[in-house]
Amino acid sequence: MELDTGVTAWMLTSASLVLLMTPGLALFYGGMVRGKSVLNMMMMSFGAMAVVGVIYVLWGWSMSYADGSVAGLFGNPFEQFGLAGTIYDDAGEFVLSDGLPVIVDVGFQATFAIITVALISGALAERVKFSTWLVFSGLWVTLSYFPMAHMVWGGGLLSDDGPFASIADPIDFAGGTVVHINAGVAALVLAIIVGKRKGFGKEPMRPHNLPFVMLGAALLWFGWFGFNAGSAYGADGAAGLAWVNTTTATAAAIIGWLITEKIRDGHATSLGAASGVVAGLVAITPAAGDVSPLGAIAVGIIAGALSALAVGLKYRFGYDDSLDVVGVHLVAGLWGTVALGFLATGSGLFYGGGVNQLIVQVLIALVAIAISAVVTAVLGLLLKATMGWRVSEDAEVNSIDLAVHGETAYENIAQGTVVKEVRA
Amino acid sequence: MKLVTGIIQPHRLDDVKSALEAAGVRGMTVSEASGYGRQKGHTEVYRGAEYTVDLVPKVRIEVLVDDADAGAVTEVVIKAAQTGKIGDGKVWTVPVDDVARVRTGEHGPGAL
Numbered sequence: 001m002e003l004d005t006g007v008t009a010w011m012l013t014s015a016s017l018v019l020l021m022t023p024g025l026a027l028f029y030g031g032m033v034r035g036k037s038v039l040n041m042m043m044m045s046f047g048a049m050a051v052v053g054v055i056y057v058l059w060g061w062s063m064s065y066a067d068g069s070v071a072g073l074f075g076n077p078f079e080q081f082g083l084a085g086t087i088y089d090d091a092g093e094f095v096l097s098d099g100l101p102v103i104v105d106v107g108f109q110a111t112f113a114i115i116t117v118a119l120i121s122g123a124l125a126e127r128v129k130f131s132t133w134l135v136f137s138g139l140w141v142t143l144s145y146f147p148m149a150h151m152v153w154g155g156g157l158l159s160d161d162g163p164f165a166s167i168a169d170p171i172d173f174a175g176g177t178v179v180h181i182n183a184g185v186a187a188l189v190l191a192i193i194v195g196k197r198k199g200f201g202k203e204p205m206r207p208h209n210l211p212f213v214m215l216g217a218a219l220l221w222f223g224w225f226g227f228n229a230g231s232a233y234g235a236d237g238a239a240g241l242a243w244v245n246t247t248t249a250t251a252a253a254i255i256g257w258l259i260t261e262k263i264r265d266g267h268a269t270s271l272g273a274a275s276g277v278v279a280g281l282v283a284i285t286p287a288a289g290d291v292s293p294l295g296a297i298a299v300g301i302i303a304g305a306l307s308a309l310a311v312g313l314k315y316r317f318g319y320d321d322s323l324d325v326v327g328v329h330l331v332a333g334l335w336g337t338v339a340l341g342f343l344a345t346g347s348g349l350f351y352g353g354g355v356n357q358l359i360v361q362v363l364i365a366l367v368a369i370a371i372s373a374v375v376t377a378v379l380g381l382l383l384k385a386t387m388g389w390r391v392s393e394d395a396e397v398n399s400i401d402l403a404v405h406g407e408t409a410y411e412n413i414a415q416g417t418v419v420k421e422v423r424a
Numbered sequence: 425m426k427l428v429t430g431i432i433q434p435h436r437l438d439d440v441k442s443a444l445e446a447a448g449v450r451g452m453t454v455s456e457a458s459g460y461g462r463q464k465g466h467t468e469v470y471r472g473a474e475y476t477v478d479l480v481p482k483v484r485i486e487v488l489v490d491d492a493d494a495g496a497v498t499e500v501v502i503k504a505a506q507t508g509k510i511g512d513g514k515v516w517t518v519p520v521d522d523v524a525r526v527r528t529g530e531h532g533p534g535a536l
């Protein structure tokens with residue numbers, strides 16, 4: 001097949017949109033922490049961009065999509081190490097796959113790996129060594145993300161070529177398992193291993209800048225069009241359906257979240273609206289190409305309500321998932337993945353498809369949970385025993401920004417901001 | 425000389441300032457403050473977690489005056505800042521030993 005310039009243009013655009021999500025996430029998370037920690041919070045996202053952005057071209061693509069699957073779990077990291085053989089063919093032409101240059105797909109996929117790692121940082125806010133986070137990012141993306149991407153999208157264990165396909169073809173359109181369940185489980189496991197912030201549940205830790213949070217949510221929504229409509233791999237009706245489903249579910253999730261908190265807490269809050277945006281986006285991610293817009297309304301409104309209820313669990317169980325990666329990404333990601341069993345047009349239970357799709361969706365969710373939990377627990381404990389996760393208590397109490405990065409976001413964070421000497 | 429200090433509702437500042445200017449007061453210092461009295465604080469809810477915010481924002485207004493003007497200035501502040509609701513604030517007066525104008529170095533009532 002010849003180069004399809006329409007698809008290529010759209011996929012380059014989509015890749016750029018998805019890349020923008022991570023700085024958007026930095027704002028979303030940054031606004032939710034206290035003013036003394038905002039730079040560290042945003043740097044965790046930028047750190048993930050740095051580490052994963054390099055690793056992806058080295059062995060990330062190869063582990064996700066290279067020929068030579070290792071037991072259906074991951075691709076051979078050496079097969080296309082450094083993108084060997086993925087850019088040009090023997091004749092010196094760009095390698096195409098269905099009219100799309102593979103190198104464009106590499107860029108698109110790299111942005112997914114980056115944001116997935118960055119999502120986890122919300123569970124570790126305000127207390128973690130930047131160095132340990134960077135090392136974790138590289139190890140986790142290698143041992144959890146790339147294998148999951150291979151299993152679901154690279155023809156591995158959880159794909160149409162895997163064992164579950166004899167029941168029904170598993171559906172994960174844009175990353176309910178690979179991205180959101182994966183990151184959500186990692187967040188839960190790490191929040192437990194790393195431990196609570198000093199004063200968690202006793203001292204006020206309210207968001208220092210809600211306009212940042214709303215700006216971040218808006219950028220995430222915008223970028224998510226690349227995530228979901230880009231995952232159609234075409235500039236066509238399928239992409240349009242994914243676009244409309246994405247917006248519909250997200251709008252419905254805002255309503256779901258706001259109604260829930262209005263009834264429970266008495267107010268429809270801006271943080272609730274921004275959180276509802278993300279819950280809806282997460283839930284529709286696996287389903288964007290395989291439900292109707294009416295189905296998307298159901299996916300979204302339930303996602304918003306479920307996540308609004310789930311964010312309270314951390315206080316009950318006493319784990320400091322600081323910015324609710326579990327309550328939003330794990331819960332809405334699970335819901336979206338399982339909802340396909342009911343709402344997938346054609347194969348879902350409500351469309352007369354029987355229970356097979358539902359069974360398969362539950363199975364792939366469980367496998368994703370198990371893999372992410374085991375890999376994250378091993379890495380988390382290993383890093384705890386070696387580098388250590390926590391900054392000193394002084395650093396945490398005063399300002400992690402100042403202690404770790406030597407900077408403060410706002411003048412009143414550190415006393416004595418008078419510049420005594422400037423060295424150039 | 426006296427120092428008249430008022431803690432008032434932030435949204436009353438413009439009216440208090442205009443009233444003081446109209447009463448002939450030529451200068452004042454205004455700063456943001458926070459505190460609580462009988463008004464107590466309020467609660468805020470973030471993702472279902474309730475925070476009690478004890479300290480509410482207030483504006484502190486300070487005016488240096490001649491002994492004879494203190495009573496009148498106090499009344500002007502009260503009149504302009506009053507809404508009749510809990511949280512309107514306080515005004516108090518304290519004696520001042522000395523005042524110096526930095527620009528000229530002059531001391532006493534002439535520096536006011």
